[in-house]
Amino acid sequence: xxxxxxxxxxxxxxxxxxxxxxxxxxxxxxxxxxxxxxxxxxxxxxxxxxxxxxxxxxxxxxxxxxxxxxxxxxxxxxx
Amino acid sequence: xxxxxxxxxxxxxxxxxxxxxxxxxxxxxxxxxxxxxxxxxxxxxxxxxxxxxxxxxxxxxxxxxxxxxxxxxxxxxxxxxxxxxxxxxxxxxxxxxxxxxxxxxxxxxxxxxxxxxxxxxxxxxxxxxxxxxxxxxxxxxxxxxxxxxxxxxxxxxxxxxxxxxxxxxxxxxxxxxxxxxxxxxxxxxxxxxxxxxxxxxxxxxxxxxxxxxxxxxxxxxxxxxxxxxxxxxxxxxxxxxxxxxxxxxxxxxxxxxxxxxxxxxxxxxxxxxxxxxxxxxxxxxxxxxxxxxxxxxxxxxxxxxxxxxxxxxxxxxxxxxxxxxxxxxxxxxxxxxxxxxxxxxxxxxxxxxxxxxxxxxxxxxxxxxxxxxxxxxxxxxxxxxxxxxxxxxxxxxxxxxxxxxxxxxxxxx
Numbered sequence: 001x002x003x004x005x006x007x008x009x010x011x012x013x014x015x016x017x018x019x020x021x022x023x024x025x026x027x028x029x030x031x032x033x034x035x036x037x038x039x040x041x042x043x044x045x046x047x048x049x050x051x052x053x054x055x056x057x058x059x060x061x062x063x064x065x066x067x068x069x070x071x072x073x074x075x076x077x078x079x
Numbered sequence: 080x081x082x083x084x085x086x087x088x089x090x091x092x093x094x095x096x097x098x099x100x101x102x103x104x105x106x107x108x109x110x111x112x113x114x115x116x117x118x119x120x121x122x123x124x125x126x127x128x129x130x131x132x133x134x135x136x137x138x139x140x141x142x143x144x145x146x147x148x149x150x151x152x153x154x155x156x157x158x159x160x161x162x163x164x165x166x167x168x169x170x171x172x173x174x175x176x177x178x179x180x181x182x183x184x185x186x187x188x189x190x191x192x193x194x195x196x197x198x199x200x201x202x203x204x205x206x207x208x209x210x211x212x213x214x215x216x217x218x219x220x221x222x223x224x225x226x227x228x229x230x231x232x233x234x235x236x237x238x239x240x241x242x243x244x245x246x247x248x249x250x251x252x253x254x255x256x257x258x259x260x261x262x263x264x265x266x267x268x269x270x271x272x273x274x275x276x277x278x279x280x281x282x283x284x285x286x287x288x289x290x291x292x293x294x295x296x297x298x299x300x301x302x303x304x305x306x307x308x309x310x311x312x313x314x315x316x317x318x319x320x321x322x323x324x325x326x327x328x329x330x331x332x333x334x335x336x337x338x339x340x341x342x343x344x345x346x347x348x349x350x351x352x353x354x355x356x357x358x359x360x361x362x363x364x365x366x367x368x369x370x371x372x373x374x375x376x377x378x379x380x381x382x383x384x385x386x387x388x389x390x391x392x393x394x395x396x397x398x399x400x401x402x403x404x405x406x407x408x409x410x411x412x413x414x415x416x417x418x419x420x421x422x423x424x425x426x427x428x429x430x431x432x433x434x435x436x437x438x439x440x441x442x443x444x445x446x447x448x449x450x451x452x453x454x455x456x457x458x459x460x461x462x463x464x465x466x467x468x469x470x471x472x473x474x475x476x477x478x479x480x481x482x483x484x485x486x487x488x489x490x491x492x
Contacts (some may be wrong), residue, residue, distance in 0.1 A: 001280070004453050005445065007417075030490045034415060041415055054278035055207055071447035075426075077434050078441040078454075 001045060003029075003076070004052055006059060007069045008040040013040060014064025021062045027055045038069075084490045085411075088350045092359035095343035097366050102340055104370035105333040110189050111379050113326045114125035117186035118304055124182060125297035127327060128334035136160045136290045137340055142324025149286050153339075154346055157284035163291045164278060170269045174288075175295020177266030179303065182296065184259035191251045199249045204233050204255070206361065208264045209354035224410045225354070228403045235399025238392050267353045274349035285345035289338060359404050365397055410458050412487040416471065418451040424476030426450070436470045438463070 010018050015033065022031055022042065040061070046052045046071040052070070057070055095362055114120040139149025140159035149157040183420045206229045276283045290294065303316050323330060347356045374380050420429055426444055433453055434442045440455035463482075471480055 005443070007448075019489070026324075028491070030488065032413075032415070032488040033486045035486055037417075037481055041483065041485075046266040062189060069357040069448055070444035071449060073443040073445050073452075075430065076441065077259060077430065 001047065002049060002052060003073045004044045004046075005071045005073070006042045006044060006056065007038040007071065008042060008059065008065060009067040010039045010064050011066050018062050018064040022059065025055065025058050071077065080429045082489060085487065086348060088226075088347055088356075089346035089359060091343045091350070092356050093362060095340050095347060096360045096363040097341065098336055098340035098341040099360070100363050100366035100370050102333055102337050102365075104188065104374060105329070105336065105350045107334060107374055108379055109326065109329045110186070110400045113329060114322045115190070116315065116318050116322075117190040118183070118307070118315035119318035119322045121179075121183045121186050121300055122304055122316065123323040123330045124186075124334060125179070125293065125300050126320065126323045127296045128293050128337070131331045131334045132158075132293045132325065132338050135335060136286055136370050139286055149284075153342055154285045156282045157286045160290065161287055163287070167276060167278075167283075167291070168272060170276070171291050171295050173265055173274065176268035176299050177262045177264075177269065177297035178296035180262035181266055183300065183303070184254050187254055188251055188259065191254070204237075205260045205263045205267075206233055206354050206357045207300075208260055209220045209267065209357055212264060212268055213352055213354055222462055224406065224458045229354060229358060230403075231399050231406070232403030234359055234360050235401075235403060236364050238396030238399065238414055241322045241489050253390075265406065267348065267357065270345050271348040271353050274345055275330060282349070285342045285349070286343050289341050292341075323407060361400055362404065364400060376424055412455075412457050412460055412463060413462065413488065414455040414457075415483045415485065416453045416455060416467075417449040417481040417483065418471070418477060419448075419479040420450045420476045429474060429476055433471070434469055438467050 019031060019033065019040070022028060022040075027046050028042055029045045032041045032043075033039065034041050044052060046055060046075050048073050049072075052072070056068060056070055059065060110117075110120060114123060136149070137160060139153060139157065140147050142148075142159075143151070147157060147159050149159075210226060211231050214418060270288060273288045274285065275285055278284075301316070304319065305312075308315050344356070344360065347359070350356075351359075371380070418433070420426075428445055430442055430451065433439060438455055438457045439453050440456050443452045444450065445452050455463065455467055457467065468480075468482070471477060
């Protein structure tokens with residue numbers, strides 16, 4: 001299992017629609033709308049790196065997405 | 080489907096308390112009409128309960144199109160009934176012990192106090208115990224807002240209980256504080272630990288937890304009552320076994336409904352802290368009122384007072400409970416912090432330092448623009464600065480950090 005964070009910047013005025021589209025994408029485990037340098041942080045859970053590419057592709061297809069940065073998780077501690 | 084985690088949490092906890100209030104109603108009927116001996120009732124509950132829970136769990140394990148019924152409608156993590164794992168054993172022992180003490184305490188209370196709506200509110204004081212325990216074990220010191228809301232809910236619960244009929248006896252209070260509440264604390268803390276365990280790298284499911292909890296609690300209850308019988312020279316065990324056969328359908332009804340109340344409760348525990356789950360669940364005080372009215376009008380319990388002063392106190396209690404729950408719900412602040420470190424600092428060590436900061440509930444070492452992404456949960460932004468930012472700044476080797484407040488969140492649960 002590979003988990004990654006994808007940090008997304010969107011073009012102003014598109015957030016509601018973009019989130020709606022992204023909620024339909026299957027491998028996305030969490031969508032957080034944030035205030036700061038980015039607009040949306042998405043957590044993705046996939047079986048392989050190839051599938052990660054597919055998910056990033058799908059996110060790129062969503063209307064209003066300006067830029068994405070993928071951060072693959074190497075190690076994690078969580079409650 | 081991705082929904083907001085908050086909604087799911089409150090839906091689960093509230094459903095659990097609605098179902099639980101039904102259970103209390105049925106229990107009262109059984110106790111008044113059929114099984115007067117509280118120990119016998121406790122034994123019957125667990126004997127019949129083990130059997131009924133097994134049947135329900137087996138039914139929920141039936142696969143339909145590759146996914147079990149239970150996985151579809153009750154808990155997505157559920158696949159099928161399985162044996163408990165070695166790593167679960169320790170927690171099950173505690174949770175089962177807690178449950179069996181709790182149940183005995185509960186039936187003792189029911190036998191002392193006629194009216195169920197008097198028993199429940201006092202048991203809500205458990206929230207304060209939970210806050211205290213959590214601050215020790217979960218590196219999760221409660222914030223002033225949490226303490227405040229918990230106190231509001233607890234006092235609301237006590238006020239809400241004052242009026243209806245029955246009086247409070249010292250014995251009952253002693254049972255509540257020394258037996259019922261500590262038992263419930265153990266029970267919920269360990270059930271939460273079980274829910275947070277990963278089984279085969281997947282989240283643990285509430286249905287298996289509930290089933291094994293009943294099994295363990297059954298064993299503990301039998302042992303404790305046997306010892307009790309031996310000391311006091313009574314034969315509650317026999318009475319319990321007889322009661323399980325004589326009133327099988329009533330007891331199985333209450334245990335079947337209890338099953339669902341707890342499955343939802345355990346799922347909620349997997350999402351929120353035990354104290355907060357408990358606080359939401361104390362809404363049972365409100366849901367129990369119609370049940371009490373029905374029971375009283377059927378003549379099963381004495382009719383309660385309609386003195387306006389009592390009613391006023393009760394309404395104030397209910398308002399306090401609702402306010403407390405809402406303030407829990409509205410005061411959670413979440414954020415991501417993206418961190419870059421200077422070269423030459425060991426990743427593992429920095430990771431551990433970050434993890435030790437209270438309020439950090441996830442640390443991920445990532446490959447990409449940043450070195451770490453951490454997830455923060457705190458009750459206030461001030462605390463976010465004082466307890467988190469200052470600590471991060473004090474960690475050697477951190478070059479840059481970016482705080483990103485979460486405004487809204489959806490999650491696949």
